Amino acid sequence: MTVRAVAEARTPLVTVRNVSKHFGGITAVNDVSFDVYPGEILGLIGPNGCGKTTLFNCVLGQYRSDGGTVTVGETDVTKWMPHRRAKYGLARTFQLLQVFDSMTVRENLMTAAQPHISTIAGTLFKSPNLGLDEPVDAVLNRFRLGHLADQYAASLSFGQKKLLDTAMAFMSNPEVVFLDEPAGGVNPGMLGDLEGRIRELNTEQGVTFAIVEHNMEFIFGLASRVIVMAEGSILMEGTPAEVRADPRVVKVYLGA
Amino acid sequence: MEQFLQVTFSGLATGAVFAIAAVGFALLWQTAGAINFAHGEFIVLPAVVMLVLTQQPVIGIPEFIPLIGGTQLVGPIPQLGIIAAFAITVPLMIFLLGYVFKRTMVDQLLEPGGDDIPLVIATLGLALVMREYLRITFGAAPQRFPSPFGNHVWNVGGVAITAIDVGILVVATVVIIGLQFFLNRTYTGRQMQATAQNQETARVLGIPVNRMVFYTFAINAALVTVAALLVAPVTTARFDGGISLGLAAFTAAIIGGFNQVRGALFGGFLVGVIQNWSGTYLSSAYREFIPLVLMIIVILWRPQGLFGRPEERVV
Amino acid sequence: MSHRDLIVDDRDLTRARSEDRGVLSPLLIAGLALAMAFLVWFPIGRSEFTPIMWLWVLMLAGVVAANLLIPRASRNGTAVRVMSTVCFVAFLVVFPFGRANSTLTDFGLYAVFSVCVIGMNLMFGYAGQVSIAQAAFLGIGAYTSVLLDSGREIEAFGIVIDLPDLNFLLTVVIAIAVAMLFSILIGMAGLRVRGPWLAFVTLAFNVLVYIVFNNEVGITNGSRGIIVRRQDLEVLGIDMTPLQNYYYLCLAFLVLTMVIVWWIVRSPWGRSFKAIRDNSPRASSLGIDVRTYTLLAFAIGSGLAGGAGALYARLLEYIEPRSFFLGQSFDFLFATVIGGLGTLAGPLIGTSFITIISDSLRVLGDWYRFWFGLLAIVVLIVAPRGIAGSFNLLRARIAAKRRGS
Numbered sequence: 023m024t025v026r027a028v029a030e031a032r033t034p035l036v037t038v039r040n041v042s043k044h045f046g047g048i049t050a051v052n053d054v055s056f057d058v059y060p061g062e063i064l065g066l067i068g069p070n071g072c073g074k075t076t077l078f079n080c081v082l083g084q085y086r087s088d089g090g091t092v093t094v095g096e097t098d099v100t101k102w103m104p105h106r107r108a109k110y111g112l113a114r115t116f117q118l119l120q121v122f123d124s125m126t127v128r129e130n131l132m133t134a135a136q137p138h139i140s141t142i143a144g145t146l147f148k149s150p151n152l153g154l155d156e157p158v159d160a161v162l163n164r165f166r167l168g169h170l171a172d173q174y175a176a177s178l179s180f181g182q183k184k185l186l187d188t189a190m191a192f193m194s195n196p197e198v199v200f201l202d203e204p205a206g207g208v209n210p211g212m213l214g215d216l217e218g219r220i221r222e223l224n225t226e227q228g229v230t231f232a233i234v235e236h237n238m239e240f241i242f243g244l245a246s247r248v249i250v251m252a253e254g255s256i257l258m259e260g261t262p263a264e265v266r267a268d269p270r271v272v273k274v275y276l277g278a
Numbered sequence: 279m280e281q282f283l284q285v286t287f288s289g290l291a292t293g294a295v296f297a298i299a300a301v302g303f304a305l306l307w308q309t310a311g312a313i314n315f316a317h318g319e320f321i322v323l324p325a326v327v328m329l330v331l332t333q334q335p336v337i338g339i340p341e342f343i344p345l346i347g348g349t350q351l352v353g354p355i356p357q358l359g360i361i362a363a364f365a366i367t368v369p370l371m372i373f374l375l376g377y378v379f380k381r382t383m384v385d386q387l388l389e390p391g392g393d394d395i396p397l398v399i400a401t402l403g404l405a406l407v408m409r410e411y412l413r414i415t416f417g418a419a420p421q422r423f424p425s426p427f428g429n430h431v432w433n434v435g436g437v438a439i440t441a442i443d444v445g446i447l448v449v450a451t452v453v454i455i456g457l458q459f460f461l462n463r464t465y466t467g468r469q470m471q472a473t474a475q476n477q478e479t480a481r482v483l484g485i486p487v488n489r490m491v492f493y494t495f496a497i498n499a500a501l502v503t504v505a506a507l508l509v510a511p512v513t514t515a516r517f518d519g520g521i522s523l524g525l526a527a528f529t530a531a532i533i534g535g536f537n538q539v540r541g542a543l544f545g546g547f548l549v550g551v552i553q554n555w556s557g558t559y560l561s562s563a564y565r566e567f568i569p570l571v572l573m574i575i576v577i578l579w580r581p582q583g584l585f586g587r588p589e590e591r592v593v
Numbered sequence: 594m595s596h597r598d599l600i601v602d603d604r605d606l607t608r609a610r611s612e613d614r615g616v617l618s619p620l621l622i623a624g625l626a627l628a629m630a631f632l633v634w635f636p637i638g639r640s641e642f643t644p645i646m647w648l649w650v651l652m653l654a655g656v657v658a659a660n661l662l663i664p665r666a667s668r669n670g671t672a673v674r675v676m677s678t679v680c681f682v683a684f685l686v687v688f689p690f691g692r693a694n695s696t697l698t699d700f701g702l703y704a705v706f707s708v709c710v711i712g713m714n715l716m717f718g719y720a721g722q723v724s725i726a727q728a729a730f731l732g733i734g735a736y737t738s739v740l741l742d743s744g745r746e747i748e749a750f751g752i753v754i755d756l757p758d759l760n761f762l763l764t765v766v767i768a769i770a771v772a773m774l775f776s777i778l779i780g781m782a783g784l785r786v787r788g789p790w791l792a793f794v795t796l797a798f799n800v801l802v803y804i805v806f807n808n809e810v811g812i813t814n815g816s817r818g819i820i821v822r823r824q825d826l827e828v829l830g831i832d833m834t835p836l837q838n839y840y841y842l843c844l845a846f847l848v849l850t851m852v853i854v855w856w857i858v859r860s861p862w863g864r865s866f867k868a869i870r871d872n873s874p875r876a877s878s879l880g881i882d883v884r885t886y887t888l889l890a891f892a893i894g895s896g897l898a899g900g901a902g903a904l905y906a907r908l909l910e911y912i913e914p915r916s917f918f919l920g921q922s923f924d925f926l927f928a929t930v931i932g933g934l935g936t937l938a939g940p941l942i943g944t945s946f947i948t949i950i951s952d953s954l955r956v957l958g959d960w961y962r963f964w965f966g967l968l969a970i971v972v973l974i975v976a977p978r979g980i981a982g983s984f985n986l987l988r989a990r991i992a993a994k995r996r997g998s
Contacts, residue, residue: 036801084874108880120875122868124935133864137880142889145861152861313789377711386974394789395723399930400973402725402923406966414959528793563808570797577790578782584771 035060035230036112038144041080041090050076052254053090058198060235063224063231065245065262067238069275073254074234075117078200082114101216109137113196115187117203117234119271123176127167127186131158134193141205148177157193165219188216192223198230205237213234220244242266250274280436285558286551291443293550294366294450295509299523300530301457302501304542307531309474309494312384313394316405317502318524323408325506325515326416329423331355331363340415356394360424364507371503376495379404384495390477405520412517420519423510446508453504454543457497461539470494474537525566526553529573535586544585615667622672625659628652629680631685640692656680661984664992681941684846690837697836700907703948704843705901708850710928712897715854717926718934719863720890721870722784726795729802730895732917734768734902735777736806736813739821739912741767748811761826761833765903771894771900780891784884799922806914818913821906833907843904850897855937857893866890870935879910927969933979940957942980 035059043051051073058064066074080087083104091100099107108114122130132154145152162168165185170178172271175186184204191199204220205213221244223229235241241248242262249259252274258265265271301323306312314320337352358366383404387397427445431438461467473480473490481487505523513519526549534545549569557565582588605712633648663670689700709727716722740747744758759767783794784805806813813819833839857863865886868876877883906912924947932943946968951961976983 082878084878103882103884104874104877105880105882108878114878116875117879120872122871122875124867124871125864129864133868133876133881134862134879136861136865137882140861142862142882142885146857148861150859150861190879346952365654383970383974395792396973396977398723398789398792398924402969403927403966403969403973406923406927407963407970410963410966413903414963525796529797532793543771567801567804570801574782574794574797577794578785581790 031215032059034058035094036232037091037093038077038081039091039093041087041092043080043085044088045075049254051080051087054251054254054256055090056249057257058230058232059247060197060230061224061228062247063220063233063245064188065241065248066232066234066251067236067241067248067265068251068257069262071253072251074251075202075250078114078202078232078234082112082200105137105206108194108196111194111197112164112200113194113198114119114189114200115191115202115204117164117188117206119180119183119207121175121178121183121186121190123174126172126174128158128171128188130190131161131192133194138194161192163188164192164222166215181208184212184218186209188219196229198232201231201233201235203236205235205240207272213237281558283435284437285554287437287439288443289554290547291446291550292509292512292554293547294408294446294459295505295546296526296530296550296593297546298450298453298501298505299527300454300534300542300546300549301539302505303527304531304536304539305474305494305501306498308537309394310380310384310491311394313398313401315398315401315524315528317527318475318520319405319408319412320375320499320502320520321506321509321523322412322515322517322520323375323506323582324503325423325510325519326412326517327370327536328360328363328503328507329421329510330416330513331358331366332360332424340411349482360426360507364374364426364503368503371499373503374499376492376499376583380495405524409517409520409550416515416517417516420514420516423515425511426507427511427554442511444520446512449504449508453501457501466490466493467538484515522566522572526550526569529569532573532583533569533576537582537586541583541585545583600707614717615669617668621659621663621669622676624654625673625676628655629676629683632656632680633683636688637690661988662991664690664995665988666992682844682845682848685847689840694836697840699949700909701836701840701843702905703944704840704847705905705908706925706928706948707847707941707944708795708901709898710924710932710944711850711854712894712901714894714932714934714940715857715866715897715923716890716894717929718939719858719866719870719937720887721866721871721873722887723789723792724795724801724890724891724894725919725922725926726779726802727895727898728917728919728921729795730772730776730898731902731905731921732802732806732912732914734899735906735912735917736773736902737771737899738764738768738903739819739906740812749809751798761828761907765900768903769900770894773904776892776895777888778989780888784887784891795922796919799917799919803914803918806917813914814912814930818911819906820911822910823907826907839908843908846900846904851937852916858937862886862889893929930980931969931972933981933983934987936979936981936985939979939981 034230036058038057039055041051041054042049044155054077056071066077068074076085079085080090081092083099083102083106087100091098092170094107094110094112099110099112122133125133132151135154135157136152139152139154140148159168160208162171165188167182167185167189170182175183178186184207188201188204191201201220204216208216219230220231220233224231228267231244233245242265245262247259248262248265250257250265250268257270257274258268260268299317302320303314303317306314313569334354334357336350336354340349383400384397387400388394394413425442425445427441430441432441433439459467461471469480469485470490470493472483472485473487474494477487480490509523527546529540530545530549532545534543535541535549552569552572553565556568560568576583580586631652632649635652640645656677663673665671685700685704689697693928713724713727729763738761740756741759741764742761743756745756747754747756778993779794779798783791805927807816809815810817823833823839826839828842831838833842859864861899863883865876868879868881869883869886873883928943928947929940930943932940932941932947946965957964972979978986
């Protein structure tokens with residue numbers, strides 16, 4: 023994949039320029055530009071309704087942006103459908119937990135891996151497991167889900183589903199993973215686990231993360247760079263320390 | 279030219295009935311989220327009931343109930359005029375097609391956050407049940423339905439105008455104006471509109487959403503009874519009339535715009551006129567063809583209909 | 594309730610790992626084999642319901658109980674499933690042999706309609722798409738196959754065309770292809786929009802197709818219909834004139850369909866379909882091309898109905914537009930729901946309600962369709978997973994309780 027080659031240089035993996043999104047009379051995202059650099063963990067914070075998730079949706083294809091471009095490496099993906107962007111190396115999770123209830127954990131992971139190892143036609147005539155047992159087991163181990171492999175996703179606890187959701191995003195060996203509020207609803211005991219997992223993947227495998235979060239502690243502990251949004255635009259960006267100290271950020275949160 | 283005027287005028291008259299039917303269908307969909315594929319049968323049922331009431335019926339236990347089915351309860355009812363029959367049928371339909379329908383089917387199958395497919399299938403089943411019941415108890419032969427307006431025919435510039443046509447247009451206009459007035463100028467009506475736009479927001483604003491939803495069912499039941507009174511004299515009362523009536527109602531609502539009353543009204547008149555034009559200038563078989571094709575086109579290019587409000591869709 | 598409440602998977606709620614699959618119990622297998630052999634052999638030559646039939650019913654209950662109580666994930670469970678499928682097919686082979694034409698027609702219709710319902714189950718139960726046009730594809734397949742096999746002359750839009758007289762099996766293949774072509778066209782249009790819109794589009798399509806069938810008298814003979822005799826029909830060297838031979842052809846088609854769909858469902862395609870059904874935005878974000886897959890499911894499901902149509906035409910030896918109208922599409926939909934969405938056995942159970950059972954239950958007489966419609970409503974409200982689905986759910990609960998979880 024082209025994206026891998028770009029990861030070697032310090033040019034951004036993902037470039038977002040002048041992206042806007044309107045809903046009727048409301049502007050959710052207003053002329054936003056930012057970059058995602060290889061190997062970093064980028065945090066995206068802001069009060070409720072500031073447009074963080076909408077921005078993600080534009081970058082990843084769930085929404086068509088009104089103007090602006092999204093580039094991955096050299097390729098303009100602005101008009102691409104979400105599944106094509108996913109195949110190109112951009113993975114994501116959603117704010118509202120989304121796993122496939124009617125399949126087992128193992129099958130969920132296999133489903134997440136399938137699109138990246140074969141064409142649609144190709145998968146019909148090969149063996150049902152497509153030789154995915156090893157990669158699936160590897161991910162099961164990394165996320166400590168092995169003992170749940172054959173359980174149906176519908177019967178998992180919320181925290182376990184969250185882990186599965188994140189694990190699925192990794193089955194495609196993505197270059198950049200966009201997490202939308204990964205800490206949401208996770209009990210404090212498991213937060214440490216989650217943080218550890220993300221950090222591991224970042225340092226050991228060089229996975230780049232862009233994370234929308236509400237939980238300040240969580241994101242400040244992980245991110246190397248943080249962007250703050252308010253009312254659809256970027257307010258400021260900087261290191262966690264800089265962001266924490268900036269009076270504008272405090273105001274925007276207290277005022278919200 | 280005369281023929282064109284004639285055809286168009288009759289089309290408007292039929293269209294007026296479709297408009298009333300379409301509005302009921304659209305209201306239910308928009309306010310309650312209930313897509314009712316038995317809507318056509320909802321029109322046939324009151325038509326049959328009204329007809330039967332004018333024929334000195336005997337009231338008994340429905341035949342399909344084992345053992346006691348078919349037993350007479352109340353002796354022949356004295357002869358009723360069609361208007362009196364209408365007056366009795368309206369509250370009866372509000373009960374059956376409003377209250378009972380809502381409680382037994384809609385409430386069981388519709389949940390916020392769920393989707394409407396189970397109700398769609400269930401109303402298809404309901405349509406079958408109603409059709410079969412009417413076929414067996416009422417008979418398969420279409421029956422003439424008395425006109426509430428008499429049968430006089432005027433000739434205006436070569437165009438034959440029947441009393442029924444005039445009656446339909448007058449009643450439809452009254453109903454439509456009344457409905458618009460109710461929805462836009464009364465407090466309850468505006469509450470209903472708010473509920474149609476967004477149930478969550480309405481609830482937060484203190485609107486008794488459940489009651490508004492029930493009112494929608496009640497209004498729909500009244501509207502279908504009116505539609506029955508208007509259309510049955512023209513098309514006769516028949517057990518399977520619901521199929522084309524229902525199709526016309528959905529088609530009209532979708533083409534016109536199912537989330538605006540205006541849209542459904544326009545759609546109704548449009549479908550009525552187009553059906554007549556197709557029937558006359560193409561072939562009688564293709565009456566229903568063009569509106570259906572139009573409906574498909576509208577769904578693909580502008581699902582909210584010609585006059586509807588666009589609804590934001592998340593991928 | 595949501596659409597998803599209608600679906601339960603074919604397996605237990607929690608599946609055991611391969612180490613826990615247990616051993617095959619020879620006694621159980623032998624006992625079941627005997628019971629199943631009895632089920633298939635016993636009705637031979639019998640047509641009246643005599644009291645000794647209760648023994649047969651008892652055996653059936655035993656087989657059903659075995660399916661219910663033996664955990665599906667165990668080796669025994671797999672054996673039971675395989676044997677039950679074989680028994681079912683064997684019954685369909687043995688029972689109609691030598692019987693009256695009316696019975697053969699009934700079973701033939703069961704086979705043909707089962708294919709249609711299996712197709713609907715693939716579209717609706719596995720990929721989540723509601724189609725109210727299955728009867729239209731049945732009709733398209735029927736007319737295509739009949740016309741291409743007739744060598745007749747037809748008139749369309751003022752042009753007179755001489756139709757070829759093709760080999761029957763070839764017309765079946767072409768019927769499937771034509772049905773798939775139409776469904777892809779409809780699908781490309783109707784599948785772009787989520788929600789109930791596909792239901793409306795397919796509803797409209799069914800009516801449009803019916804209007805065309807009814808009116809293009811030059812091609813279809815309109816409402817008079819077309820008579821299709823099986824004289825001179827030979828398939829693989831076997832004369833198809835006797836209804837019995839033709840029935841076995843229909844049965845073969847059903848079994849082939851069952852195998853194909855089973856294969857698709859357990860392949861990666863099956864997983865993609867389920868992902869799209871469960872959560873299509875998530876599926877899309879993982880790289881699954883939702884549009885192409887839903888189009889695929891729709892095309893295959895409708896294509897199957899097209900093939901069934903080709904067989905249907907020569908089964909009844911007569912086709913008319915009315916057979917392909919909305920009522921039939923509704924029947925397929927109800928059969929799918931009553932049988933159980935998203936299961937492999939569901940369509941086979943559901944179809945019996947619109948063919949075999951409907952013809953046997955004379956006690957309900959004219960009211961049969963009334964009760965059938967009511968059953969569909971009740972199933973949706975009370976047991977939305979249908980018969981097979983509720984059975985699976987019950988089995989899963991029993992297994993879970995046994996495991997102590």
